[in-house]
Amino acid sequence: MGVYEDLGLTPIINASGSVTRLGGAPMSREVLEAMTDAASESVPIEALQAKACTEIASFTGTEAGIVSAGAASALTLGAAAIMTGWDRGRMESLPQTDAFPNEFVVAREQRSGYDHAVRAAGARLVEVGFNEIVPGAGVRRTEAWEYEAAFGPNTVGVLYVFTPDSEPPLAEVVARAHMHNLPVLVDAAAELPPRSNLIDIPATGADLVAFSGGKSIRGPQSTGILAGRRELVGPAFAQLVDMDDHPALWDPPKELVDIERFEGGPPRHGVGRAHKVSKEEIVGLLTALRLFSAGAYDEEVAGYRPRLERIAGALESAPVTCTLHDRGDGESFPLLDISIDESAVGKTAFEVCESLRKGSPPIYAGHGKLAQGTLIVNPLHLDDASAGALAQRVREELGAS
Numbered sequence: 136m137g138v139y140e141d142l143g144l145t146p147i148i149n150a151s152g153s154v155t156r157l158g159g160a161p162m163s164r165e166v167l168e169a170m171t172d173a174a175s176e177s178v179p180i181e182a183l184q185a186k187a188c189t190e191i192a193s194f195t196g197t198e199a200g201i202v203s204a205g206a207a208s209a210l211t212l213g214a215a216a217i218m219t220g221w222d223r224g225r226m227e228s229l230p231q232t233d234a235f236p237n238e239f240v241v242a243r244e245q246r247s248g249y250d251h252a253v254r255a256a257g258a259r260l261v262e263v264g265f266n267e268i269v270p271g272a273g274v275r276r277t278e279a280w281e282y283e284a285a286f287g288p289n290t291v292g293v294l295y296v297f298t299p300d301s302e303p304p305l306a307e308v309v310a311r312a313h314m315h316n317l318p319v320l321v322d323a324a325a326e327l328p329p330r331s332n333l334i335d336i337p338a339t340g341a342d343l344v345a346f347s348g349g350k351s352i353r354g355p356q357s358t359g360i361l362a363g364r365r366e367l368v369g370p371a372f373a374q375l376v377d378m379d380d381h382p383a384l385w386d387p388p389k390e391l392v393d394i395e396r397f398e399g400g401p402p403r404h405g406v407g408r409a410h411k412v413s414k415e416e417i418v419g420l421l422t423a424l425r426l427f428s429a430g431a432y433d434e435e436v437a438g439y440r441p442r443l444e445r446i447a448g449a450l451e452s453a454p455v456t457c458t459l460h461d462r463g464d465g466e467s468f469p470l471l472d473i474s475i476d477e478s479a480v481g482k483t484a485f486e487v488c489e490s491l492r493k494g495s496p497p498i499y500a501g502h503g504k505l506a507q508g509t510l511i512v513n514p515l516h517l518d519d520a521s522a523g524a525l526a527q528r529v530r531e532e533l534g535a536s
């Protein structure tokens with residue numbers, strides 16, 4: 136019996152990848168061992184975050200970095216830092232921000248549920264541009280001048296969500312923002328791989344960049360990275376860490392904080408105190424970041440395509456069309472689309488997806504294309520046995536067994 140069976144739970148086959156609701160990415164043995172070692176002794180968390188700062192800075196080409204409680208946490212901490220700087224009074228008042236600039240300009244087409252993390256710090260989002268391609272009412276994307284036109288006395292920064300086809304390009308938005316001395320906070324949570332993005336996204340001049348630690352880096356699920364300018368990472372750090380030290384003994388790490396900035400004593404617990412990160416998680420994330428940056432997962436990734444091809448092969452006689460999507464860059468995961476001939480099967484892809492979840496073993500396929508009659512198979516958590524079980528269950532559901 137495993138720990139989940141002891142709790143009366145049945146482990147599932149995860150064909151959805153590193154999604155949070157299914158527990159994130161698989162951690163390597165090195166990461167788990169490092170976390171076990173980290174648990175056996177105590178160190179000051181601030182000193183550990185200072186070591187993380189140096190490592191993250193070197194892996195991202197930035198001045199500074201901290202380990203946050205996920206990319207969403209990094210967005211809250213980053214937004215907080217941009218609004219407060221080193222001002223203890225402002226730090227104390229978050230998320231109340233009426234008394235100082237609190238507006239982040241964001242492209243309307245880049246809004247998502249994740250920007251709640253920015254608003255949680257007390258920021259207001261001011262939208263620019265339209266989302267006219269989705270309703271079919273036009274063809275133009277957001278344009279850089281629209282950001283500039285929205286800047287005003289209450290503007291404190293820009294929020295930008297990075298994807299390979301985000302428009303306008305990040306570098307253009309950074310240039311416009313910097314002309315007005317406004318910082319740019321980037322959500323790049325899921326933009327690894329390619330691992331070159333660790334360097335390339337900050338290299339646009341963006342002031343703060345958030346990456347997930349629990350996606351392709353394969354660190355602890357509840358970790359993230361906030362990297363960028365020390366002048367902003369420092370205040371983010373000060374609003375994350377536990378402040379219940381003796382004010383006269385508090386000795387923050389020089390990598391992150393110039394103590395003169397807090398003349399008169401340290402700030403109190405900040406808005407990020409609820410985002411605390413454990414020593415085990417910090418060590419786990421750093422270990423995973425080293426592995427990811429060194430290409431340690433590439434060999435495993437090379438085995439994903441043949442495994443997905445075997446699933447497609449096992450479905451050859453079933454009423455489906457299988458399509459493999461593979462960027463072929465040696466880092467990104469291939470994905471398998473299983474498009475169901477719904478009229479031949481007499482079931483919709485939604486019904487098949489639901490039956491797979493409720494069946495034995497429970498299987499969670501990617502649900503992003505159900506409306507188009509398609510199940511998506513993400514190979515990150517699959518081995519030969521679970522891939523075989525998945526193919527078998529899909530055949531059964533399609534009456535092809």
Ligand SMILES: *Cc1c(COP(=O)(O)O)cnc(C)c1O
Nearest residue numbers: 205206207208249324325347359
């Ligand atoms: C996954 C994701 C997040 C949240 O990342 P966590 O590390 O789970 O907090 C934020 N933004 C985008 C675009 C994401 O894909």
